[in-house]
Structures are given as C-alpha cells and as structure tokens.
Amino acid sequence: MDSDIDIARRAPLLPIADVAARLDLPADALHLFGRHIAKIDAAASTSLARRPASKLVLVTAISPTPAGEGKTTTTVGLGDGLSRIGKRSLVCLREPSLGPVFGLKGGAAGGGRAQVVPMEKINLHFTGDFHAISSAHNLLAAMLDNHIYWGNALGIDTRRVTWRRVVDMNDRALRSVVSSLGGVANGFPREDGFDITVASEVMAIFCLAETLDDLQRRLGRITVAQRYDGTPVTAADLKAEGAMTVLLQEAFQPNLVQTLENTPALVHGGPFANIAHGCNSLVATRAGLALADFVVTEAGFGSDLGAEKFLNIKCRQSGLSPDAVVLVATVRALKMHGGLARDALASEDLQALDRGLANLARHVAGLRRMGLDPIVALNHFASDTAAEHDLVISACRGRLNTLAITCRHWAAGSAGITDLATAVVSAAEARTSPFTPLYPDTADLFGKARAIAREIYGAEDITVTTQAARDCERITKAGFGDLPVCMAKTQYSFSTDPTALGAPEGHHIEIRSIRLAAGAGFVVMLCGDIRTMPGLPRVPAAEVIRLKNGLVEGLF
Structure with missing residues (x-):
C-alpha cells in the first residue's frame, strides 16, 4: 500500500x-x-x-x-x-x-x-510561522527577566512571574526548570518552565486577532506577573508589544x-x-x-x-x-x-x-x-x-x-x-439561525465551567482545588470574570481520566488551576493531569523520520 x-x-x-x-x-x-x-x-x-x-x-x-x-x-x-x-x-x-x-x-x-x-x-x-510565534513569546520572557535584572522599576514580585517560555517540541524535561543560575551576572534565580508553542497565549492571540493593530493591542494586554501589591504586570508595561508585533508581521x-x-x-x-x-x-x-x-x-x-x-x-x-x-x-x-x-x-x-x-x-x-x-x-x-x-x-x-x-x-x-x-x-x-452560546458572558467563571462540564461532558459537577479558587478570585477581582472559559483537559475522554472511554457518567471535572489569557480574551482552566508541555511517547515518530537519497522518509 x-x-x-x-x-x-x-x-x-x-x-x-x-x-x-x-x-x-x-x-x-x-x-x-x-x-x-x-x-x-x-x-x-x-x-x-x-x-x-x-x-x-x-x-x-x-x-x-x-x-x-x-x-x-x-x-x-x-x-x-x-x-x-x-x-x-x-x-x-x-x-x-x-x-x-x-x-x-x-x-x-x-x-x-x-x-x-x-x-x-x-x-x-x-x-x-511557529518560529515567529515562539520568538515573539520568548522575547517577552527575555524582556521580563531583563527588566527585573536592571532594577525592577515596576516592582515585580519574582515569586509571581507567570510567563513561561515556549518551544515547538514535546520535551517533558522542560516542564519545570530553574532559570538564571550561575551568579549575579545571570540575573535572579527563580522557578520557571516551558510550554509547547501551541499552548502559548501568543498563538491564541495570533489566531483570534482581526488585524495587525488588533494583534498589537492584544499582545499589550498579556499579563506576565504580579507586583508586590498584587496588581498585574502586562507586556505593555514592559514596552514589548511593538517588537513582538514586528516579529509576527510576516x-x-x-x-x-x-x-x-x-x-x-x-x-x-x-x-x-x-x-x-x-x-x-x-x-x-x-x-x-x-x-x-x-x-x-x-x-x-x-x-x-x-x-x-x-x-x-x-x-x-x-x-x-x-x-x-x-x-x-x-x-x-x-x-x-x-x-x-x-x-x-x-x-x-x-x-x-x-x-x-x-x-x-x-x-x-x-x-x-x-x-x-x-x-x-x-x-x-x-x-x-x-x-x-x-x-x-x-x-x-x-x-x-x-x-x-x-x-x-x-x-x-x-x-x-x-x-x-x-x-x-x-x-x-x-440553516437560517445562528448557534446558541452555551453560557452568557455574565455567568461567573466557575458557572461557565460547570455548564461545559454538565452539558457537554455529561459530568455531575466540577471540583475546585484551593489553588484554582485563589486564581479565580484574583482574575475576577482584576476585572476578567466576564471572559469565556477554555477548558484544558484530556482529549481522550469526556472525563479527566484518559482511560474512561465511551460516555462516562457521575464523574467530576477537577479544576486544578486557572491561567488568565487577557490578550486572547479567555481564561484557561487546567483540569485533571493535563500538561501544557507534552512528552514524547516511548517510541517517537522521530525514530523513523530520515533523509534517504535527498528525500524525507517516515512522515505519515
């Protein structure tokens, strides 16, 4: 064949x-x-x-x-x-x-x-395109750490930096890292991590923006950290959105x-x-x-x-x-x-x-x-x-x-x-009528998640960790409670258990944490054990992809 x-x-x-x-x-x-x-x-x-x-x-x-x-x-x-x-x-x-x-x-x-x-x-x-998106995302990360290094005029709490770096590759070793090791010349050490590029808010903004001007405005709204007083720090505060847009223009x-x-x-x-x-x-x-x-x-x-x-x-x-x-x-x-x-x-x-x-x-x-x-x-x-x-x-x-x-x-x-x-x-x-949204903008964030869980996943309800409750309170207090919800969940099941095939019933959707994507215009609710940086399988496809007589083999 x-x-x-x-x-x-x-x-x-x-x-x-x-x-x-x-x-x-x-x-x-x-x-x-x-x-x-x-x-x-x-x-x-x-x-x-x-x-x-x-x-x-x-x-x-x-x-x-x-x-x-x-x-x-x-x-x-x-x-x-x-x-x-x-x-x-x-x-x-x-x-x-x-x-x-x-x-x-x-x-x-x-x-x-x-x-x-x-x-x-x-x-x-x-x-x-993906290289440009990765570069724009990581430029913002570099400018964030650079701002902290040169005096931190914005008063960024380095314990509350939320902007992770990205790479377009499955690499579980990068899920959690410590950055800026090696002495004072390399900045202030802190816990960090990588997501895969497709999970980047820059990718989401790229796919939802109407024009280049809209793209730049949305990039400026990205929140990257909190100040010591709890207020958000944005890409616009770091004056990064212009250069990011330039990287994404083509x-x-x-x-x-x-x-x-x-x-x-x-x-x-x-x-x-x-x-x-x-x-x-x-x-x-x-x-x-x-x-x-x-x-x-x-x-x-x-x-x-x-x-x-x-x-x-x-x-x-x-x-x-x-x-x-x-x-x-x-x-x-x-x-x-x-x-x-x-x-x-x-x-x-x-x-x-x-x-x-x-x-x-x-x-x-x-x-x-x-x-x-x-x-x-x-x-x-x-x-x-x-x-x-x-x-x-x-x-x-x-x-x-x-x-x-x-x-x-x-x-x-x-x-x-x-x-x-x-x-x-x-x-x-x-067809003469538009689709019916699942929930109104005015519903609270957990109400939106509950509507998705019950009416789409067939779940009995949602459960919320202490971290997710804190995230929701912070995001709502900052004025983003009217945003739609993006559920991050295993694709293999209606539940958060990837082995529960068919149409499971009586299950609960555990929401473990929430990320604000203010520029994209939604919040991401991380459910169960879902990861924003995948790992390679035991036998990755890369093992059979090669060049032979100048032609690529193994792609399927």
Whole structure:
C-alpha cells in the first residue's frame, strides 16, 4: 500500500498563482515561498469582504482514540467533494506542530487521497510561522527577566512571574526548570518552565486577532506577573508589544496551499484544542469566506473540546456562526469506545460497536445543546464490514435522529465523499439561525465551567482545588470574570481520566488551576493531569523520520 508521503509526491500540483487565480486573487497579492506555497498579503486578506452567500462548515469528531478518526482527512476530502459537485470551496486548517510530527502522529496534513500539499513542507517548518510565534513569546520572557535584572522599576514580585517560555517540541524535561543560575551576572534565580508553542497565549492571540493593530493591542494586554501589591504586570508595561508585533508581521499573513485535487487551502495558526482553543486563524477564516462560497474548517480533537471552543470562544469573539457541522466517526474508534482492545479492532464486533455508540450520542447531544444538528461522516477503513456500517447508520437514523453517511475519501478522493458534500450543501442552505452560546458572558467563571462540564461532558459537577479558587478570585477581582472559559483537559475522554472511554457518567471535572489569557480574551482552566508541555511517547515518530537519497522518509 502506498504511504501518504508517496501519494503526495506523485500528485500533479498547480503553480500556487494558478490556485490563487481560482479564487480571483491577483498575483501581486501573493508572497511566494517557492512554486507551491504563498502568503496572502496582510492588507489584501484583512480588507476582503465576506461573499454574500458564503457558507461556513465546521468539521469536528467523536472523542479521539489511537485508532484514528481522520478529522483532517475528512475536512480536506469534503473540500474536494464540494469542488467536485460544482461549488467554489476552500479548506481552512491549522498548521502542524513539530511536537506531534516527531512524537505520536508523524504528520498532520490529512492522509491517503485527501491531503494538503506539499505535505513535507507543511509538516516541517512550513513558512516559519511557529518560529515567529515562539520568538515573539520568548522575547517577552527575555524582556521580563531583563527588566527585573536592571532594577525592577515596576516592582515585580519574582515569586509571581507567570510567563513561561515556549518551544515547538514535546520535551517533558522542560516542564519545570530553574532559570538564571550561575551568579549575579545571570540575573535572579527563580522557578520557571516551558510550554509547547501551541499552548502559548501568543498563538491564541495570533489566531483570534482581526488585524495587525488588533494583534498589537492584544499582545499589550498579556499579563506576565504580579507586583508586590498584587496588581498585574502586562507586556505593555514592559514596552514589548511593538517588537513582538514586528516579529509576527510576516507570519500573520495566511498561507495558501492546495489539496491533492488542487482545491485551495489556507493553513494558518495551530493551537491544540486540549490545552488551547484549537482553531485556525480568524484572519484566514475571514479571508476564506471572502474568497469562496463554501469554507470547510476543523476544530481540534472531539467536539467536546474543539467545537465547544470554536463556538464559545472564536465565534463569540468574531460573530461567526457555522452553517453546517460534520461529526467524524469511525467504526474502529467506536468499537474501542465500546471496550474492544486496539489489537482486535480489525475483527467485526457488533456488540462492542453498539456500546461505543454512546460516545457518538453524547457528541451529538452536546452539539444540539448549542443549536447545531450535525451530519455524521462515517470515515471508512478497509477492515470495516457492511454490517458494522449498517449498524451505525441505522442507529443514527433511529436512536439519534441524525443523518450518517459512509465516506471513502481516503481511498477514492473526492469521488468517495460526494454524498456527504451534497448533504452539507443542503444543510447549510437550509440553516437560517445562528448557534446558541452555551453560557452568557455574565455567568461567573466557575458557572461557565460547570455548564461545559454538565452539558457537554455529561459530568455531575466540577471540583475546585484551593489553588484554582485563589486564581479565580484574583482574575475576577482584576476585572476578567466576564471572559469565556477554555477548558484544558484530556482529549481522550469526556472525563479527566484518559482511560474512561465511551460516555462516562457521575464523574467530576477537577479544576486544578486557572491561567488568565487577557490578550486572547479567555481564561484557561487546567483540569485533571493535563500538561501544557507534552512528552514524547516511548517510541517517537522521530525514530523513523530520515533523509534517504535527498528525500524525507517516515512522515505519515
């Protein structure tokens, strides 16, 4: 069987100027990165007005498992499928992080006959956006420590510095460190640590800012520490936001690439949905809605994380609302949620599959709680049987009262997903009302978390540590109690226990601490044992990635 990278290399790619021409983008609006990648000029991308009839389609998924659901693959395939049935479509995706590329996943550009290309470049450095975000973030950290070193005129309490450094790599050894060792020339020693770049507030701001001016204002609102009197210290207090914006100026321009079938794709920004808000950049989404009639975007991990944050953070801030929602599921993953071991997934097991449907049902219910009726995309795998697909489709039609469609885009490209594309068009054109936010701005922070826990996760309630209670009191007292909540939680379960698959009940969501992201416009609630710096698995993908005869091997 051909690997993803083999399929991608054989694809006949169009010059990126020809892809742009399909969107009526002139050549002078492009900044070329070789023949097949371009950035869209910031002035052009932020001045585009939304097409009157454009439709926004959100792709999300059931709770992920190691068996894989193919959410990005389905997003790409659906974009191609819409093009195939005659719609002017565009795909909006997040950029891959090097952490998962060299860790567990090995790549994040889709798969099979539904990929964005050039796959190797997109997965490895791409246009340098993540490096720019890391540099802007770490510049602020350097300026903070430098200010303390040169007299600390702002009266910063070095015990209450909250701004950690970042790197775009999974590295558990950097979770907790002590900085400034080595004597008086190196500053004042203190406890510090690293997060992965995708968890940076700079990344969140980058993905939620409307313009460069908005970007700079938001960066200035970042809180990095407290003074001895308890008042917050911001990036603007350190006079850092201007230089940070300069570092991000080129990166802020959306990246234009194409799918294997030459459908235009904007790949820009990349926060994780388990530890951040999990959506591509707003500037790319808005550009897509101005350039195409159908924009297909994804929100990371399951709908309990990515879709909830897409709606209650990104859409709340921007005024966007999806016109259709696709919920990706697989027979394999549902059987795993039904208790089947990973090494037994290739065998037909209708009982395990039926039990696993509880996970799908909860995702459907959560989306309906927010006023959205999803279409289930049943992503076909070679080991699936007809009886298994019949069971899922019948259960969706009967028990869940929703449409489920088998999709074969991984093997057949756009020809294998036209039924879903047609259904999405019908749903989008029939929708007349926006989604319903899960909670009002006026609810208190723990009230917002409780609404998410009970109505999306199916939890009995939340529990709050002493540290989280103190954090909430401080953040609310500082005037940020009206912000939406970004729950940082394991992606594998509706609970905080990653081994509790299916649809657990009676559980509590433990909130252990809260971080203010004032520039991004939300607060992050760290739940259970979630980490903002992942570690590599026992056998990382990096072990099989190499160059052979000048070509990259091992990406998948």
